[in-house]
Amino acid sequence: VNPLQTDRVRRHTAAAVLRRIDEVTADSLNEHASAGSAHFAERLQALDREWDIDRTIEAEASAMGLLALGLGAFASRRLLALPVMIAASMLLYGTTGRYPLLPIFRRLGLRTAREIARERYALKALRGDFAHMQREPSTATVATTQVRTATGVDQRRAAELQDTL
Amino acid sequence: MKLLERLPATSTRVEQNTAPELNHAVRKRADAELERLQGASNEQFIARLEELDREWDIERLLQVNASSLALTGLALAYTVDRRFLWLPAGIFTFLAQHAWQGWCPPIPLFRRLGVRTAREIERERYALKVMKGDFDHVPAPGQADASARVRAVLAAVDA
Numbered sequence: 229v230n231p232l233q234t235d236r237v238r239r240h241t242a243a244a245v246l247r248r249i250d251e252v253t254a255d256s257l258n259e260h261a262s263a264g265s266a267h268f269a270e271r272l273q274a275l276d277r278e279w280d281i282d283r284t285i286e287a288e289a290s291a292m293g294l295l296a297l298g299l300g301a302f303a304s305r306r307l308l309a310l311p312v313m314i315a316a317s318m319l320l321y322g323t324t325g326r327y328p329l330l331p332i333f334r335r336l337g338l339r340t341a342r343e344i345a346r347e348r349y350a351l352k353a354l355r356g357d358f359a360h361m362q363r364e365p366s367t368a369t370v371a372t373t374q375v376r377t378a379t380g381v382d383q384r385r386a387a388e389l390q391d392t393l
Numbered sequence: 394m395k396l397l398e399r400l401p402a403t404s405t406r407v408e409q410n411t412a413p414e415l416n417h418a419v420r421k422r423a424d425a426e427l428e429r430l431q432g433a434s435n436e437q438f439i440a441r442l443e444e445l446d447r448e449w450d451i452e453r454l455l456q457v458n459a460s461s462l463a464l465t466g467l468a469l470a471y472t473v474d475r476r477f478l479w480l481p482a483g484i485f486t487f488l489a490q491h492a493w494q495g496w497c498p499p500i501p502l503f504r505r506l507g508v509r510t511a512r513e514i515e516r517e518r519y520a521l522k523v524m525k526g527d528f529d530h531v532p533a534p535g536q537a538d539a540s541a542r543v544r545a546v547l548a549a550v551d552a
Contacts, residue, residue: 229439230551231518234446257546261539276402280511282452283403283492290489293463297482301475308467311481315463322456341404341450341511346550349519353546358528 236325237281237340245334252337253347261354268355275348280341284333289318404512406495407451411504419509423517430524438525445518450511451503458499459488519550527552 232238238246260267293314300308321327352358401409408416430437466480491497522528531545 229442229446231442231446231515232551254543254547257543258540261543265534276404277398279403282456282511286452286456286488286492290485290492293485294482294489297478297485301478308470308478311485312464312467315460315467315481318456319460319464322453322460341452342515344404345511345515345519349515349522350546350550353528353531353549354534354542356534358523358531359533361523361528 231342231346235340235342237330237334238343240324240326240330241334242331245331249334249337249339249343253343253350256347257350257354260351265355268351272348272351275344275351278344279338280344281330281333281338282341284338285318285321285327285329288329289314400493401495404510407500407504407510408512410494410496410500412501415501415504419504419507419513422507423509423513423520426517427520427524430521433524435525438521442518442521442525445514445521448509448514450514451500451508452511454503454508455488455491455497455499459484459497522549522552 241249256271260271293311296307296310296314300306300311317328321330327333400406426441430441463481463484466477466484469477469480487497491500528549531549532542534542537545
């Protein structure tokens with residue numbers, strides 16, 4: 229079950245652009261595989277912060293929507309067609325994964341949450357986080373517990389979470 | 394750049410704006426699911442992974458929710474009263490707040506209903522993949538050269 233195959237944004241991204249986006253991921257993995265473990269934490273943190281396509285579209289559409297509403301309310305009533313179009317585009321994006329600005333955002337290299345998660349867990353596997361979890365029926369319980377710690381919020385992120393709350 | 398660094402991280406910003414006990418409940422449900430699938434067959438793992446593929450994350454739900462409400466407000470402004478324009482104005486403002494900060498009014502409700510973030514769904518996905526054995530053929534660090542390990546890891550995440 230390849231997680232990328234059912235990504236609705238990928239379905240509406242040109243093949244050449246997908247190749248470029250996936251190359252960036254592969255390059256990062258190659259770089260870290262040969263660089264040693266010191267850089268993994270830094271990269272994982274950067275992936276956490278990376279703006280994904282959803283967050284970008286939400287920020288863009290809301291700013292455009294407010295601007296267009298202002299124009300419609302104060303300049304000309306006809307301009308109210310603009311916020312209608314913006315809201316309709318967002319509805320289209322949420323339901324199908326199509327969006328008028330998607331080709332531009334994807335060419336700028338913006339990734340989906342799934343693409344970012346794929347790099348994240350590939351890095352964790354490269355670092356050896358899953359190394360002691362080979363599947364053996366007798367140690368299944370141990371494996372689950374270990375999976376839990378390896379994929380769980382690590383110390384740093386837990387602290388970060390508590391700081392913000 | 395300084396400003397961007399002070400914003401909450403994309404992947405955890407909703408969790409950061411959810412009550413800890415609700416985050417905990419989401420995690421406990423996912424862990425119970427992993428527990429349930431211990432020693433499950435390949436087909437059972439695949440069935441669950443396909444469910445995760447179809448699961449609506451909180452961003453998607455918010456986008457559909459916000460845009461339908463905004464469209465409703467705009468329709469009412471056209472047909473009933475211009476003052477209904479305040480509805481889309483409020484919606485777009487809260488959508489902006491959600492994008493930048495990670496909170497908007499429906500978040501507490503959606504989180505109580507158990508709607509998950511992409512990060513929470515992906516965590517369950519890769520935990521399942523590890524249990525299913527997708528990562529069993531990844532050579533440990535030092536056991537193979539770098540490019541062979543990257544190839545094995547990519548095969549595992551895409552399996």
